[in-house]
Amino acid sequence: MRNPLPTISQFRYWNAPIFTFRPAHSEVHASPSKSGCIDSSDASISPHSQIQVTRGPHVPKVLGLDDIKLDGLKILYRADLNLPVHPSTKEFLDDKRIRSIIPTLQKLESSSVTILAHQSRPGRFDFTNLQRHANRLSQLLGRPVDFVPDVCGPSATAAIDSMQPGDVLMLDNVRLHPDENLLKGEIEEQESSDIIQNLESHFDIFVNDAFGAAHRSSPSLTGFTRKLPSVAGGLMKREIDALSIAVENPPRPYVALLGGAKADDSLRVAINLLERNIVDTVAFLGVVGNFMLMADGIDIGKSNADFAKSQVEPFVDETSKMAKNILSNYREKVILPEDLAIELNGSREPLSIQQLPTPHPIYDVGLSTLMGLRPIVMGASCVLWNGPASYFEKQNFAFGTIEVLNMCIETDATTIIGGGHTSALVEARGAANRVTHNSSGGGATLTMLSGGRMPVIEALERSFEASQSILGERGLLV
Known part of the structure; x- marks a missing residue:
């Protein structure tokens, strides 16, 4: 009994x-924290515990920000700033994704940074421009973030060319450009986009931190990786390293x-x-x-x-x-x-x-x-x-x-929290710094954990050798 x-x-x-x-x-x-140290910073923006990765046959090999010298560069930075919006007031319900890129932007403060991002999709109530995103980012970052209501046209390129080291510029919602919504196939097709053709010559490197969209493919996410030396941002690199443990080399x-x-x-x-x-x-x-x-x-x-x-x-x-x-x-x-x-x-x-x-x-x-x-x-x-x-x-x-x-x-144990509602719960309980990694992704995290394709990570991995060679020739490797 x-x-x-x-x-x-x-x-x-x-x-x-x-x-x-x-x-x-x-x-x-x-x-x-897991290490026994006291971390008084905001759990949602503080770096996670150091992840030690034993590289296996399927663990992506990508360049990270720690691999390059960052002073005085013109950087194109792809972020995932797709925020939940109240259907009536249109106010942001949660700005976690903006807060999550602050550590990377602080690391890039000696270079000029132009941000490419998206908000929702055409036809949806929350499909908006990124003016309020820029304003909120400026508040959190503690310095000006300029906004230009253009994705890749003359206003955008003129604003980019006028930037100085330390400047931050946010371009408009990249999904306002039809190429971003239509060209989701081969990279060769994406490279023909106005987004790539008009922007790539204005930058030294491409930094991709949009892990939340890493299971997607589009010109702004994957199309720059054969045109510019390409690097994973701080958020992207932490996600790759931590989730690679969960799917390839777990203790x-x-x-x-x-x-x-x-x-x-x-x-x-x-x-x-x-x-x-x-x-x-x-x-x-x-x-x-x-x-x-x-x-x-x-x-x-x-x-x-x-x-x-x-x-x-x-x-x-x-x-x-x-x-x-x-x-x-x-x-x-x-x-x-x-x-x-x-x-x-x-x-x-x-x-x-x-x-x-x-x-x-x-x-x-x-x-x-x-x-x-x-x-x-x-x-x-x-x-x-x-x-x-x-x-x-x-x-x-x-x-x-x-x-x-x-x-x-x-x-x-090494503890990895798999995104979505679970990660929101961990943050709500103030426990984000008491687990090894609290993933910021939703669908991207599930796709990686289930062994699905991750086009953004695949593109960064394919560009590794060429990017390393170009950066080495320019004396930009650490």
């Missing part, structure tokens, strides 16, 4: 305060905690890690965990099953096949929930797997599942976490997600 389910009051982490999202300008208090034992609502995303990550035999344990949590229970033949209740399927429409059959493939071929490495928490009359109620199906919504994993998972995470050398373990926006059901965060903070 199974042991009775523990109660919440028996579990010491339940008393952890429920997180609240802090405004972008609010104070972050000093807290211990063992390696544990992946995969949750969230979209099972197809998490299952692609799991298959990439499992098929290459680089992960020791994969725990499925959240709605993804519910989907895996269904694939294992467990009836979780119609409403719960319908919701889990709705998150992967129209690929339900394909996702089910992936789930069953994992269970069939890698069951010894898989952890599924052994208990859950449902909402009953507005309250949290524990439920064992044996008590399923249930007509009530499943909003969290249970205490037995978490207590079984804790020693595995504590004993790991590397932990990847992507996707909440619960419906954490509801206070009674934030517990599972908070406890997974506690594990990631407390373990001595």
Whole structure:
């Protein structure tokens, strides 16, 4: 007979305060980092812990800012400044992506920097020019950031040519130019774009820091890499180094905690890690965990099953096949929930797997599942976490997600947080400097973790030797 389910009051982490999202300008208090040092800077813009990469056969080899002399250069800087915007007021809801490029811009302050970036797509309510982005960047950077309402025409090139070392200029939304939206194929095609043709002769190097768009291909993202010596920015380099550990050279034992609502995303990550035999344990949590229970033949209740399927429409059959493939071929490495928490009359109620199906919504994993998972995470050398373990926006059901965060903070392992809602949670809890790496990407992070194509990184890698040669000839290599 199974042991009775523990109660919440028996579990010491339940008393952890429920997180609240802090405004972008609010104070972050000093807290211990993974290295044991105190970091009192804003967790969202402070550099992450140093990542040591043991280069393997698929780890991208790209130039970084530390590889070149940066004084007095004219730099074209591609950033991802695509911000969430309120549909009515049009105010920024979060300026994290602007704050994330501050360290790189500070490193480039002895050169002139021209920023190329995008905001949304044509036809959407949040497709705007970048004037307010420039204003906000100027406030955060503490020095002027000029804006020109032009992407690559005469006004843009005239402003670029008038720049002095230390100047920062933001060009307008690059997606205002039709080439950026249409030329997404081969680099040869992209090189014919007005964006490339009109701008490349005005710069010494191209620095790409747009990791959030690294799974995309367009003239401004990939088209400059054969025209200019090309370098990964600070944010891009940190992401490449950290995520390369997660997908190529993880210290063992390696544990992946995969949750969230979209099972197809998490299952692609799991298959990439499992098929290459680089992960020791994969725990499925959240709605993804519910989907895996269904694939294992467990009836979780119609409403719960319908919701889990709705998150992967129209690929339900394909996702089910992936789930069953994992269970069939890698069951010894898989952890599924052994208990859950449902909402009953507005309250949290524990439920064992044996008590399923249930007509009530499943909003969290249970205490037995978490207590079984804790020693595995504590004993790991590397932990990847992507996707909440619960419906954490509801206070009674934030517990599972908070406890997974506690594990990631407390373990001595290398901890890599996989972007999206998970990274936002880590920042909201003020814990960004207490994990090894908190990824800034959403779709880009998932694509890299699942082994998908990363055109921006591929373009930087292809340009490595030519860029190194040109910079060496100019005496710009460190």
